[in-house]
Amino acid sequence: MKNMVVVGVLLLSLMPHANGAGFSPPGKPTLTSCRSPEKETFTCWWEPGSDGGLPTTYRLFYLKENIETVYECPDYLTAGENSCFFSKNNTSIWVNYNITVVATNELGSTMSDPVDIDVMYIVMPHPPEKVLVSVLEDKDWPFLRVSWEPPQKADTRSGWITLVYEVRIKLEEKDDWEVHLAGQQRVFNIFSLLSGGTYIVQVRCKPDHGFWSEWSSSTYVKVPNYFHRENSVWILITTFTAFIFLIVSWMIHMNRHSLKHCILPPVPGPKIKGFDKQLLKSGKSGDVFNALVASDFPPTTPPRCEDLLVEYLEVYIPEERELMREESKHLQDGFLKSEGFASDSDSGLGSCNSHTLLMDNSGEAKETDRRTDQERSRPGAEALTYAREDVSPDMSSGRVKTWPSVFSPLTPYSSGPTDQPGAKQHCLSDSVYPPGSTSPCSAQDLGLNYWEFCFSSMQPHLTQTRSDVNVSDIGPERAAARQQSPAPRPTEYVEVQRVSEEDMVLLQPVGPGPGPPARPGEDYSRVKGVRGHNVLLLQTEEEADGRACEELETKGAAHKPTACSHGGLPAPGRAAPAASGYVDTAMFVLPSC
Amino acid sequence: MDKVVFLLSILSLGVSSQSITDSQRLFTIAVSRVQHLHLLAQRLFADFESSLQTEEQRQLNKIFLQDFCSSDYIISPIDKHETQRSSVLKLLSISYRLIESWEFPSRSLYGGSAQRYQIPPKLSELMRGIQLLIKANEDGVEMFSDSVVPQLAPYGNYYQSLGEDESLRRSYELLACFKKDMYKVETYLTVAKCRLSTEANCTL
Numbered sequence: 001m002k003n004m005v006v007v008g009v010l011l012l013s014l015m016p017h018a019n020g021a022g023f024s025p026p027g028k029p030t031l032t033s034c035r036s037p038e039k040e041t042f043t044c045w046w047e048p049g050s051d052g053g054l055p056t057t058y059r060l061f062y063l064k065e066n067i068e069t070v071y072e073c074p075d076y077l078t079a080g081e082n083s084c085f086f087s088k089n090n091t092s093i094w095v096n097y098n099i100t101v102v103a104t105n106e107l108g109s110t111m112s113d114p115v116d117i118d119v120m121y122i123v124m125p126h127p128p129e130k131v132l133v134s135v136l137e138d139k140d141w142p143f144l145r146v147s148w149e150p151p152q153k154a155d156t157r158s159g160w161i162t163l164v165y166e167v168r169i170k171l172e173e174k175d176d177w178e179v180h181l182a183g184q185q186r187v188f189n190i191f192s193l194l195s196g197g198t199y200i201v202q203v204r205c206k207p208d209h210g211f212w213s214e215w216s217s218s219t220y221v222k223v224p225n226y227f228h229r230e231n232s233v234w235i236l237i238t239t240f241t242a243f244i245f246l247i248v249s250w251m252i253h254m255n256r257h258s259l260k261h262c263i264l265p266p267v268p269g270p271k272i273k274g275f276d277k278q279l280l281k282s283g284k285s286g287d288v289f290n291a292l293v294a295s296d297f298p299p300t301t302p303p304r305c306e307d308l309l310v311e312y313l314e315v316y317i318p319e320e321r322e323l324m325r326e327e328s329k330h331l332q333d334g335f336l337k338s339e340g341f342a343s344d345s346d347s348g349l350g351s352c353n354s355h356t357l358l359m360d361n362s363g364e365a366k367e368t369d370r371r372t373d374q375e376r377s378r379p380g381a382e383a384l385t386y387a388r389e390d391v392s393p394d395m396s397s398g399r400v401k402t403w404p405s406v407f408s409p410l411t412p413y414s415s416g417p418t419d420q421p422g423a424k425q426h427c428l429s430d431s432v433y434p435p436g437s438t439s440p441c442s443a444q445d446l447g448l449n450y451w452e453f454c455f456s457s458m459q460p461h462l463t464q465t466r467s468d469v470n471v472s473d474i475g476p477e478r479a480a481a482r483q484q485s486p487a488p489r490p491t492e493y494v495e496v497q498r499v500s501e502e503d504m505v506l507l508q509p510v511g512p513g514p515g516p517p518a519r520p521g522e523d524y525s526r527v528k529g530v531r532g533h534n535v536l537l538l539q540t541e542e543e544a545d546g547r548a549c550e551e552l553e554t555k556g557a558a559h560k561p562t563a564c565s566h567g568g569l570p571a572p573g574r575a576a577p578a579a580s581g582y583v584d585t586a587m588f589v590l591p592s593c
Numbered sequence: 594m595d596k597v598v599f600l601l602s603i604l605s606l607g608v609s610s611q612s613i614t615d616s617q618r619l620f621t622i623a624v625s626r627v628q629h630l631h632l633l634a635q636r637l638f639a640d641f642e643s644s645l646q647t648e649e650q651r652q653l654n655k656i657f658l659q660d661f662c663s664s665d666y667i668i669s670p671i672d673k674h675e676t677q678r679s680s681v682l683k684l685l686s687i688s689y690r691l692i693e694s695w696e697f698p699s700r701s702l703y704g705g706s707a708q709r710y711q712i713p714p715k716l717s718e719l720m721r722g723i724q725l726l727i728k729a730n731e732d733g734v735e736m737f738s739d740s741v742v743p744q745l746a747p748y749g750n751y752y753q754s755l756g757e758d759e760s761l762r763r764s765y766e767l768l769a770c771f772k773k774d775m776y777k778v779e780t781y782l783t784v785a786k787c788r789l790s791t792e793a794n795c796t797l
Contacts, residue, residue: 039673040672040673066665088672088673088674091672092671092672093671093672093673094671094773094776094777095671118773120776120780155673157787158673158677158784158787158788159783159784159786159787159788160673160676160677160780160783160784162783208628209631209635209776
């Protein structure tokens with residue numbers, strides 16, 4: 001009894017002493033976490049509060065689901081400071097635990113907030129073990145193979161825990177990780193590595209309903225240098241490309257002129273006769289254009305024959321019907337040609353300048369003709385002189401060119417205007433005069449025209465007939481000329497001097513350059529009109545006096561001896577023109593095609 | 594006659610090996626289905642808890658400890674040791690019963706979740722799968738489920754008997770118990786599957 005009182009007094013004396021020193025009951029501890037590494041055991045950790053200056057003890061109490069008994073932590077030591085370890089025997093899964101930590105010191109005790117846990121949901125495994133990283137090669141490209149083992153304590157073999165893994169990798173000097181989910185497998189391949197780089201690899205795992213483990217310890221791996229192989233390929237490619245480029249540029253250099261021609265074709269120069277490029281370059285445009293203007297154009301004086309451009313009409317009469325069509329085209333072309341008045345001297349067939357044989361031979365004869373022609377070639381005079389040749393069938397292509405036959409005028413004329421120097425010969429085609437026909441209207445009545453006919457049905461004899469007829473007129477020279485006429489170039493031409501009006505074509509005989517003096521003056525006939533496809537109506541100059549139409553029958557088959565026109569005899573005392581106004585085509589020598 | 598017996602034995606071997614393969618396949622399907630249900634239950638529970646206020650949460654936690662889940666009468670292994678001690682067939686039957694116990698109560702889960710996620714049909718499908726597995730693996734052992742089935746009827750209405758004012762508590766209980774039971778079935782089926790698999794490493 002006395003002992004108890006003493007103890008009580010002592011305690012009482014002690015207590016105020018303790019209070020007086022500033023101590024306080026412990027602060028409230030906090031349960032930080034409870035974790036189970038393998039779903040069989042678990043550990044809880046707490047954070048102690050202030051101890052109040054006095055030694056404080058911490059005790060953990062828990063309640064199990066549906067059981068009233070309060071249990072205390074079985075093991076405070078295994079898991080370290082401020083922890084409680086629940087062994088297998090003390091762990092029940094799918095059972096709710098209500099855990100509380102109590103801090104006690106001399107002055108009092110404080111309880112923490114209770115925490116409810118279910119072991120199945122607090123699983124956090126240990127990190128994977130035995131992480132191995134090896135460098136392998138896949139067709140000269142290296143890759144990493146990472147392999148590991150599950151944490152030892154986790155029972156994955158029986159299926160108690162199902163773990164999924166995650167791998168992460170980064171370059172040693174970099175900061176950002178590349179994370180890959182590996183699923184339930186224990187091996188993982190990583191590709192697309194930097195040549196010669198050093199990598200750090202880590203692995204962690206997680207149960208299907210739980211927390212991620214900590215990352216495993218770092219594994220270092222060095223990737224070998226494989227870039228040099230890649231490099232050599234690039235060097236090869238670069239060299240090859242440079243070589244090809246050199247070759248191509250050299251080829252372009254060699255062919256630069258032709259290339260230049262191809263890409264930038266030269267601008268064609270002007271093709272105007274009399275156009276002086278140098279003058280243009282010098283910049284005097286006035287002079288340039290003045291030079292173009294032909295001084296003798298329009299010709300005020302009777303032009304020299306050489307100066308004029310040659311224009312001739314070619315009319316072909318086809319042999320067959322099929323040819324006729326073809327010919328008609330030519331005829332029309334011929335007609336068209338006659339309308340032009342400035343053309344090259346080398347146009348068309350049978351250039352007048354080409355064959356001069358007959359003319360040369362019959363130079364003398366021509367002279368007389370010229371004279372007579374000249375007489376009649378007064379403007380206004382209508383004389384048709386013909387250069388007649390023997391119609392030797394010189395038909396190379398089935399067309400016989402008409403050969404001009406020079407007919408002396410039936411009526412002699414007084415010499416007219418002086419011979420023009422360098423007068424061209426007449427190129428006239430003879431009309432085929434059908435045998436037996438009446439005497440043709442004199443050629444002299446007709447204007448000086450050159451028509452080249454191609455009569456398919458032309459018979460040479462017709463022409464010869466004609467020529468025979470004229471032999472008498474012509475005289476021996478003529479005959480001689482005629483005899484000599486089988487010249488290879490039987491045609492002579494009349495050049496179109498100009499087209500003065502719409503329907504007037506001025507023709508001028510064309511002869512060789514230095515030949516006998518060409519007939520001076522001009523003979524022309526007016527084109528009255530075109531009838532049909534192959535008929536050209538010509539008008540003699542003395543149309544006013546009487547219409548003399550010359551019709552040239554170009555139809556081969558129909559060589560009708562048309563009535564000749566008697567329009568406008570050049571000489572005074574012209575006969576009245578024939579009523580029909582047609583020219584007898586027989587006047588013309590029409591070579592057979 | 595001997596030849597016939599020989600042929601028949603070979604055939605049965607083939608069939609059994611075939612059945613093992615089929616069993617594995619069925620197990621895989623069953624495990625994946627129950628995993629899905631478990632995840633669903635977890636999500637529903639988490640949503641429900643987040644919709645509660647802190648005070649309510651604390652109260653409910655306290656209450657829950659003292660309540661029962663309707664499936665508590667079903668004795669099931671509660672740790673690894675017990676689970677591994679149980680046979681495959683036992684595990685299968687327990688799983689079947691657990692699923693069956695939720696066939697009706699699952700219809701009244703919180704917030705119309707049952708209709709939205711079609712939980713009752715999924716449960717029925719799982720039950721059919723487990724039945725097939727039981728048939729595939731039974732070798733003359735008595736089934737538990739047949740004897741237990743009639744007893745379920747009175748428990749079927751357990752949750753419906755609770756009053757209206759305790760609807761919040763009831764929802765909490767339903768969701769928590771549902772989650773727990775799904776996890777149990779998943780664990781049992783996984784363990785059973787691993788035990789039957791021929792590979793040493795079950796997880797692959």
